Amino acid sequence: MLTMAEAVREAMSIAFDERPEVFLLGEDVGIYGGAFGVSGDMYHRYGADRVLDTPIAELGIVGAAVGAALSGMRPIVEIQFSDFTAQAMDQIANQAAKIHFMLGGALHVPMVLRTPQGSGTGAAAQHSQNLEPWFASVPGLKVVVPSNPADAKGLLLAAIDDPNPVIFLEHKLLYKIPGRDPVPEGSARIPLGVSKVVREGKDLTIVATGIMVNKSYEVAEKLAAEGISITLIDPRTISPLDMGPVFESVEKTGRLMVVQEGPAQAGFINEVIAQLAGSSSFGSLIAPIKRLAGMNIPIPYAPQLEKAAVPQIEDIEAAAREIVKNWR
Amino acid sequence: MWRIRKFEEAVEDLFGRGMMHGTMHLSIGQEASPTGMCMAMTLQDQITSTHRGHGHCIAKGADLTRMIAELLGKKIGYCGGRGGSMHIADVETGNLGANGVVGGGLPIAAGAALASKMMNRGTVAVSFFGDGAMNEGAFHEAANMAAIWKLPMILFCENNGYGMSSSTAKAFAIDNLADRGKGYGIPGVNVDGNDVVAVYEVAQAAVDRAKAGEGPTLIIAETYRWKGHSRSDKNLYRTKEEIEEWRTKDPIPRFISRAIEAGLLNQEQCDAIQNDAIEAIKAAVNEAVKAESAEPSGLLDAVFKAVSA
Amino acid sequence: MSFKYPVVMPKMSMTMETGELINFHVAVGDQVKSGDVLFEVMTDKIDMEVEAPADGVIESLVANPGDVVEIGKPVLIMLTETEVMAFDFGDDNEPVASVEVVAPAPVVETPVVVAPPAPIIVNTNVKAVPKARVEAANRGIDLRTVHPTGPDRTITMQDVNGAQLDPAIIKRQEANKALIAKGIEMTRGIAQASFTRSVSANFDHAQFIAAWAKVLRGRPDLAAHEHIGVALIIESKYGSALPVFRDPDQSSIADLAALVASTTDAAKNGKVPVAMLSGATTTVFDLTTYSMSSATPLLFPNQVTSVTIGYESATTKIVSLTIDLNFCDFYDGALLLDALVASL
Numbered sequence: 001m002l003t004m005a006e007a008v009r010e011a012m013s014i015a016f017d018e019r020p021e022v023f024l025l026g027e028d029v030g031i032y033g034g035a036f037g038v039s040g041d042m043y044h045r046y047g048a049d050r051v052l053d054t055p056i057a058e059l060g061i062v063g064a065a066v067g068a069a070l071s072g073m074r075p076i077v078e079i080q081f082s083d084f085t086a087q088a089m090d091q092i093a094n095q096a097a098k099i100h101f102m103l104g105g106a107l108h109v110p111m112v113l114r115t116p117q118g119s120g121t122g123a124a125a126q127h128s129q130n131l132e133p134w135f136a137s138v139p140g141l142k143v144v145v146p147s148n149p150a151d152a153k154g155l156l157l158a159a160i161d162d163p164n165p166v167i168f169l170e171h172k173l174l175y176k177i178p179g180r181d182p183v184p185e186g187s188a189r190i191p192l193g194v195s196k197v198v199r200e201g202k203d204l205t206i207v208a209t210g211i212m213v214n215k216s217y218e219v220a221e222k223l224a225a226e227g228i229s230i231t232l233i234d235p236r237t238i239s240p241l242d243m244g245p246v247f248e249s250v251e252k253t254g255r256l257m258v259v260q261e262g263p264a265q266a267g268f269i270n271e272v273i274a275q276l277a278g279s280s281s282f283g284s285l286i287a288p289i290k291r292l293a294g295m296n297i298p299i300p301y302a303p304q305l306e307k308a309a310v311p312q313i314e315d316i317e318a319a320a321r322e323i324v325k326n327w328r
Numbered sequence: 329m330w331r332i333r334k335f336e337e338a339v340e341d342l343f344g345r346g347m348m349h350g351t352m353h354l355s356i357g358q359e360a361s362p363t364g365m366c367m368a369m370t371l372q373d374q375i376t377s378t379h380r381g382h383g384h385c386i387a388k389g390a391d392l393t394r395m396i397a398e399l400l401g402k403k404i405g406y407c408g409g410r411g412g413s414m415h416i417a418d419v420e421t422g423n424l425g426a427n428g429v430v431g432g433g434l435p436i437a438a439g440a441a442l443a444s445k446m447m448n449r450g451t452v453a454v455s456f457f458g459d460g461a462m463n464e465g466a467f468h469e470a471a472n473m474a475a476i477w478k479l480p481m482i483l484f485c486e487n488n489g490y491g492m493s494s495s496t497a498k499a500f501a502i503d504n505l506a507d508r509g510k511g512y513g514i515p516g517v518n519v520d521g522n523d524v525v526a527v528y529e530v531a532q533a534a535v536d537r538a539k540a541g542e543g544p545t546l547i548i549a550e551t552y553r554w555k556g557h558s559r560s561d562k563n564l565y566r567t568k569e570e571i572e573e574w575r576t577k578d579p580i581p582r583f584i585s586r587a588i589e590a591g592l593l594n595q596e597q598c599d600a601i602q603n604d605a606i607e608a609i610k611a612a613v614n615e616a617v618k619a620e621s622a623e624p625s626g627l628l629d630a631v632f633k634a635v636s637a
Numbered sequence: 638m639s640f641k642y643p644v645v646m647p648k649m650s651m652t653m654e655t656g657e658l659i660n661f662h663v664a665v666g667d668q669v670k671s672g673d674v675l676f677e678v679m680t681d682k683i684d685m686e687v688e689a690p691a692d693g694v695i696e697s698l699v700a701n702p703g704d705v706v707e708i709g710k711p712v713l714i715m716l717t718e719t720e721v722m723a724f725d726f727g728d729d730n731e732p733v734a735s736v737e738v739v740a741p742a743p744v745v746e747t748p749v750v751v752a753p754p755a756p757i758i759v760n761t762n763v764k765a766v767p768k769a770r771v772e773a774a775n776r777g778i779d780l781r782t783v784h785p786t787g788p789d790r791t792i793t794m795q796d797v798n799g800a801q802l803d804p805a806i807i808k809r810q811e812a813n814k815a816l817i818a819k820g821i822e823m824t825r826g827i828a829q830a831s832f833t834r835s836v837s838a839n840f841d842h843a844q845f846i847a848a849w850a851k852v853l854r855g856r857p858d859l860a861a862h863e864h865i866g867v868a869l870i871i872e873s874k875y876g877s878a879l880p881v882f883r884d885p886d887q888s889s890i891a892d893l894a895a896l897v898a899s900t901t902d903a904a905k906n907g908k909v910p911v912a913m914l915s916g917a918t919t920t921v922f923d924l925t926t927y928s929m930s931s932a933t934p935l936l937f938p939n940q941v942t943s944v945t946i947g948y949e950s951a952t953t954k955i956v957s958l959t960i961d962l963n964f965c966d967f968y969d970g971a972l973l974l975d976a977l978v979a980s981l
Contacts, residue, residue, distance in 0.1 A: 063435020
């Protein structure tokens, strides 16, 4: 079964074959095969004309991608760690995100920015962030967070098709492992902006992003054996966000828990809570909404500290038990 | 050049009457640079422009009515009233847009040049920027990438001596800005930015170089802006004498006397050109003022380009 | 060619509407060059020098130093040889007349009687999960009487579901249930017949009650009482109420409509006046609120007739008449229904 890195590579290769205007640029994506091995052998298969090794210049790289996108190409730009998107923020947030709107639709930016995010590799504070809210809070960007290889392939193909700038946030810990489901053959797209109900239950609704989807799934499996049935929803695209299945599910279960890796304060998952709290589904709640998220700290280095900084399976399990037990 | 001059004067007047929102960055006195550069370009060649970009847009062939309409927040404005002075783009004339971020257009122009090379289009991408942008990281990253990949790009600096209130004397440790080209391995060329013929010659050489696949050129055009950085500028950082001196180097009368001396034009023809420009601007303003104002409905749908099924 | 050009008070910031003229740097008759300073102006945040837009001569000074001048209004006039780019569109920007929204006159309620039962207060700091609040409101439960077992003394769904209702409300609900049960039992003992007709007409309760009363008035031979009292079943969370409208054909339709409306409101709040609870000679059941077309008829003893209004479609209703065969024979029943339908 394909890993996340292989699934992403497969999607890029399919896109390369379908459209000559698709190309990849980034640091070490060519001969090296990508810092996390994602681009792999693409350099040898497609050549230096389509897989461009760039100097270390994130602002310039992303800006070049914007300019190329404005001129008829479909660039995929890889930023080696999502933390380094900070160097490129003018081109991401002030240029790419705003061009279609502020130019009155005269131009658009069909560009995908792929970048690994998240903690767990001991890379410490500047190489481990989850920056979902940075991008989700900028109108004009679409933001995708795949939780498994099968979704990653279909979502990336759709992102490359999309005429707008898409930020594609991959999790480092997922690169080298296969998912629960095999990656399908072929070139089917998974549309952006559609949430997925990963499993159905009646006692508790969990909405989780990225790597937290998989942790929550394990908890759901374990608790199902004890008679606690959990609905797990993976938004997949966090902006634009599809809340429909969340409203429906909360009306059935009456209990909502949201789980994200990034720090709790002003994190993306608060958007789910805000929308639910202002909706008519609010009247179906029989328990307060539970939020599990990272601590409001930079990611520490030592492994036990690194683990303590973000929700783990035990935390999700304990919270699920508590909410179902105390709120009947 | 007259069109740019009269356009900017009209904008100054309309803004002074409270008819334009926000602020305006006028390029009066700098007309020769964009004019000379754009004369060496075709419609398909591309430019990125700056916050002081009305001259670039006009020199590349923008529609005057749609420009004024945009500044007045009208529906028919280039951006439908959503962008304003600093974001005017015109796809048909290869204008990839003015930019409100100093240096923002440099990497974008590099990308456009990269696309041109990858698609074998044979076009060049010119990035207009000011002396202030040369200290932005974006300038460095774009110049280097253009150099290593030999992109068909021209880095055209309108050096008017000031990045808002910082003079080049204080912002640079070097005297000759063109020397920076050496740092990237590309030619750095100085030119009198108020001599439209000289600018044209230097521009054409850079275009030829780019189209021959020899890579980018850094052009430093020395010029001066008569008006403040923007409408709220009190000119505390420069002297009256300096402004006076540069007014005597007005690019427009310089070219007129040169053309007349060379026997290519006579005074009547020159006056006619000026009058045509005045009439064109007046017509554009009158038409734009009557146009429908932009409305808030449809703003949400304007963020993304619709995905075709 | 000479152009007369007014140099105006410029707008120097977004909020500026007027500026003060500080002083002139020129006098009438002075020759000026483009860029020369003509005068200085000031707003609360900025002071600026205003320059000549072109070469020319000062023709006249319009404002005086110290004057406060509106933006766009002239400060001095100069004559120029070159046409200055100047656009005076006059006062095109009239403020849009604000539209006054007239609030509708408030409806004056005339609530009727019956003192509410005294609540038994147990829990003064009421925290409840959202669904519990919704449920309590629907069932008429006062949350203050519910014992909270959730964390932080929060009322949970379980608490509300198991809650004791206000005894007075329970009593009333039991009483209503008993009434209906008794009615059905009694109906079974009466020899009866039912007739049904479709009606394509629009009518409200007041119109229906008045029409039915008129029909009955025309058949005194079928009456068991001197007066006509039309009882209308109204459902509320307190159970079914049966207010009686006495001789409704004898008041104006407007008065009757007002009485029906206020009584309906009162009934929904469990507050029908005692005086209206007796004297029924016929009963009307409106099933349309439940989208029902027909139901088991209830015929109360000593009421010769009962009528149900059922729902057939958006434009058609079904009217069903049940008669007590002891007082009214078969054929007369059919005639009554005919007459009622005809009058609607």
